[in-house]
Amino acid sequence: NDQAPYLSVNNIEVIYDHVILVLKGVSLEVPKGKIVALLGANGAGKSTTLKSISNLLGAERGDVTKGNIEFRGARIESLTPNELVKRGVIQVMEGRHCFGHLTIEENLLTGAYTRRISRAELKESLDKVYHYFPRLKERRASQAGYTSGGEQQMCAIGRALMAKPEMILLDEPSMGLAPQIVEEIFEIVKDLNVKEQVSFLLAEQNTMVALRYSDFGYIMENGRIVMEGEANYLANNEDVKEFYLGLS
């Protein structure tokens, strides 16, 4: 059933350090093959939402205390990040997270660690990443720490691709990047979505850019979803324009 939700987050609450209630009942859906934007100001709870799906909250002493999360019909909220990667759900963290002392290519190879694959398959995956990110191919032998911010963001997405993802949770891909590079990265995200059928849930403060590349959007405020709709609808909505245009 193509209409069944693919990823669904159902009324989750998240508490940090046993006391700080940060998500106050968040529900959202990502249909298969879509790009969904999670929007809102700094501190609204976007990163926390992504981390609760990828189960990366533990390291920050965060807990999902209510609600549940489903992916392709199965509950996933108690799977480890590794198990999630094997099922095709992978997060690209905010701030890029490439290994600075490794080359671009070595970074990409680390992305395939959950797969048991032959050299030929590994080569095929690498070639696919280089096909979508020609800049990474040019910089394959450079130490990641010495590449530009845009190239490091590309490296982080490329590394996620090496795991053959079904669904990428992309946290603030535009952070700290020049507008032209942001466009370049979103174009590639759209391309991956269309040609590789990767679904995306992307957290962004850059509301208008994100909506241009998304199918659907949710707006968060203070740990809650306060508005949702088709990307076109949100981009043309007067309240959204007034409150969120100047945010990034």
Ligand code: ATP
């Ligand atoms: P940003 O763009 O800054 O990532 P965000 O919308 O993603 O913003 P979150 O990072 O999810 O927001 O933060 C939501 C709230 O949770 C904020 O008030 C933040 O201070 C708080 N918070 C985040 N991480 C922790 C933590 N490890 N311990 C305690 N509180 C936290």
